[in-house]
Amino acid sequence: MNETLKTIAERYSCRDFNGVMPPDQDLQAIAQAAIQAPSGMNRQHWQVIVVKNQELIAQMEEEGLKMLACLEDRSHYERIMSRGGKLFYHAPCMVMLAVKEAFPKGAELIDLGIVAQNVALAATSLGIANVHCGFVGFAFAGDRAAEFKEKLQFPEGYQCGMGILLGYANTVTKPHVPNQEKITVIE
Numbered sequence: 001m002n003e004t005l006k007t008i009a010e011r012y013s014c015r016d017f018n019g020v021m022p023p024d025q026d027l028q029a030i031a032q033a034a035i036q037a038p039s040g041m042n043r044q045h046w047q048v049i050v051v052k053n054q055e056l057i058a059q060m061e062e063e064g065l066k067m068l069a070c071l072e073d074r075s076h077y078e079r080i081m082s083r084g085g086k087l088f089y090h091a092p093c094m095v096m097l098a099v100k101e102a103f104p105k106g107a108e109l110i111d112l113g114i115v116a117q118n119v120a121l122a123a124t125s126l127g128i129a130n131v132h133c134g135f136v137g138f139a140f141a142g143d144r145a146a147e148f149k150e151k152l153q154f155p156e157g158y159q160c161g162m163g164i165l166l167g168y169a170n171t172v173t174k175p176h177v178p179n180q181e182k183i184t185v186i187e
Contacts, residue, residue, distance in 0.1 A: 014129035017167035033122035064138035091165035099161035136163035
């Protein structure tokens with residue numbers, strides 16, 4: 001198996017980080033992999049923001065939990081609380097992906113997914129655990145959205161796309177078992 005396929009097969013979603021910050025050179029390599037992602041018509045309607053500021057991550061986590069707790073359906077909130085009450089699982093670092101709407105509307109989300117996967121696979125290849133974290137969007141759903149956008153230096157017109165949490169795992173888990181029934185071959 002080649003190295004790329006091996007990295008894909010070994011990647012799992014870490015939800016138990018030990019809090020140790022990855023080295024700057026690895027974070028820079030991950031950021032470089034992110035911006036090497038292709039995008040429709042090379043628009044690059046994304047901004048890659050590496051967040052190492054623990055206080056800012058904690059503030060975003062607090063706001064996200066507050067917003068989750070206010071939802072009528074409390075299942076997500078209860079799941080997070082059952083896992084220790086940490087929306088970001090003690091991750092010391094986050095790659096925030098800000099995104100700008102493209103035409104046709106929604107095309108930017110395809111590009112965003114490619115960038116996010118580049119981040120996750122680059123991190124895995126460097127021995128850095130990671131998880132795609134859509135929950136980061138809850139930090140931007142309340143009264144502090146503008147404050148966080150400013151602190152994270154979002155370009156004008158950009159919104160929260162998603163976050164990828166990075167760090168080293170306390171507990172390494174096996175990747176999910178691929179469901180072979182999800183493959184259809186038409187001949």
